[in-house]
Amino acid sequence: MFWPGYGERLAFSQPRRSGCFGVATPSNRLILAAPRGTVGPLMRHHRPHPPERRQQRRSAWKRKGPRPAPKGESEQSGSGAAVLYGWHTVKAALENPARRIRHLYATANAARRLADEGMALAVEPEIVRPDAIARRLGPDAVHNGLLAEVEPLPARELEELEPAGIVLVLDQITDPHNVGAILRTAAAFGVRAVVTTSRHSPQATGVLAKSASGALEYVPIVTVQNLARALAVLRERGYLLVGLDSTGGSDLREAALRTPLALVLGAEGKGLRQLTRASCDAVARLDLPGRIKALNVSNAAALALYVATQQAS
Secondary structure, eight states: OOOTTOOOEEEEEOOOOTTOSSEEOTTSEEEEEOOTTOOSSTTGGGOOOOHHHHHHHHHHTOOOSSOOOOTTOTTBOTTSOEEEESHHHHHHHHHOTTOOEEEEEEOHHHHHHHHHTTOOOSSOOEEOOHHHHHHHHOTTOOOTTEEEEEOOOOOBOGGGSOSOSEEEEEESOOOHHHHHHHHHHHHHTTOSEEEEESSSSOOSSHHHHHHHTTGGGTSOEEEESOHHHHHHHHHHTTOEEEEEOTTOSEEGGGSOOOSSEEEEEEBTTTBSOHHHHHHSSEEEEOOOSSSOOOOOHHHHHHHHHHHHHHHHO
């Protein structure tokens, strides 16, 4: 028998019996219903927990660690701090005296490893479980048990660059993986700075920082409003401006390169913008011997830097 107007149902594993109220299902489970709040034989197994027990159950699910950020905001905290994660990225930030650390979260193993390497920490790490960091970053982020909320590094001005060596200029390269990999390569080749635009460029945090593997602390990033004007300033300071494009007039290995040198890289697909291309002293290409003639922009940057360092020296 069902009481109309109520939706609570209880299921009991009982054999089919004649004369019993309810409906016997094919699996011999008898589904009965009772008014909400009824306490009796039918509700014996659904008696609510006392309030203190419910509070204990809720508290058991709480996890100590960084507050999970809303979707799409995991790489930048609400207070403007940058988020760094991963062993090499966070370790390089901890070793950089110019980098101010706000909060440091570490698993027990990562904190032990920092202590074993004799790291002098400006802030005491908060020990958390690995899943607490994973909830902040997402399931695909490889954090190695370290996450830091840090202040952005002091901004550098174009006029502060010493006219020597090689700088990289990025023309609206938006993929943080590519920009991070370019920074890592730049650090390996001793590039003096990376010049990028304030718009259509990824922030120096999160995925970019992880892809850079610590290079954010070694290679200054100069952000400019207008790339064409920035190239004009570099030319005035004695830089040779060489753009890289698959339609360049000559192979980079045949170009007469010297320092100070600015290598200008365009975004994948679009390449160099027209005004950027016109602002360069020369536009060169990278001739490749295989069937594939185009490289990922970060790989092209690595090859171009190898050629440039050999030619310029």
